[in-house]
Amino acid sequence: MKKKWLTGIFASVLVLGACGSNNASEGEGGSGSGETIEWRFGHLADENHIWHQTAMKFEELVETNSDGQMEITIYPNNSLGGETDTINSIQAGSADMVISGETLQNWAPNAALMAVPYAFRDLDHVKSVVEGEIGEQIKQEVSDKAGLTALYYHTRAPRNLTSDKPIKSPADLKGFSMRVPNVPLFLDVWQAAGAAPQVMDFNEVFTGLQQGVIDGQENPVDLIQSGGLAEVQDYVNRTEHVYSWIYVLVGNEQYNALSDELKQVVQEAAAEAQTLGEELYESEISKIEQELIDEGMEFVDVDQDAFREAMTPAVEESLSPEQLELYQQILAVE
Secondary structure, X not given: OOOOOOOHHHHHHHHHHHOOOOHHHHOOOOOOOOOOEEEEEEOOOOOOOHHHHHHHHHHHHHHHHOOOOEEEEEEOOOOOOOHXXXXXXXXXXXXXXXXXXXXXXXXXXXXXXXXXOOOOOOHHHHHHHHOOHHHHHHHHHHHHHHOEEEEEEXXXXXXXXXXXXXXXXXXXXOOOEEEEOOXXXXXXXXXXXXXXXXXXXXXXXXXXXXXXXXXXXEXXXXXXXXXXXXXXXXXXXXXXXXXXXXXXXEEHHHHHOOOHHHHHHHHHHHHHHHHHHHHHHHHHHHHHHHHHHHOOOEEEEOOHHHHHHHHHHHHHHHOOHHHHHHHHHHHHOO
């Protein structure tokens, strides 16, 4: 199988040229139509990231097992635009797949529960939720309101705060300007903790830190590494404020245009890609932490109880009655 991920300006030019010509997803999408179904798959991580490695496995399996009826081109490094832009492009028909998590709340409000600060105890708790009734409810809302079908998911390393000075408690956040993703709840909880958060796409974070537009940001260690943030930040403060998951999604229209046989090919490939992702997670996360240390970053233990106490009232105030009920259900999951 030829490698087909594309990056940078070259990819963007190709995408612009391809817009409006989404092949067989505009046709019947079935076996024997004579057309190749082409899906464009954009995500924010780099080529070494777990998400990209599993995406390539998914691509390989789909193309092989569809006997060439389907072709997937992967665009890492935000080559199709930021996460929100890619979702908008899928809805407009100029992209097909994306990796997205709590940002989906901008369409499906209950997706906010995918990454509520201090709602999840650990990754086992996350898996119990995502694979249970609550996860199914969120996935259905994403389909109904965002027009996206979840194919598989990744659990994520906990989100930690990076900075150029140690931050051990909320008292250290005074005057601290930080990037958060386009998630209203994240703005609320970091303001409540004492920081000055602002929304910024991940592809702008490195430059923002380098130029002093922001003082820090928060992300799992894999994205801290993927974004090269060790070059512009000194500390990883172990707030571990969010354990979460993230979906690999395709547009409903694109998925529903497939024949039953091709849907099965996609679902089987998704299951194998998820298994690979779980295997890679086990081996990669601790290695990534050590690599960040080797690159000069220092991991700082923090008063997590103080952060939880500062953020929880903002969480409860920010959630709608329906979200608050779901939040309470998540807390109760064993």
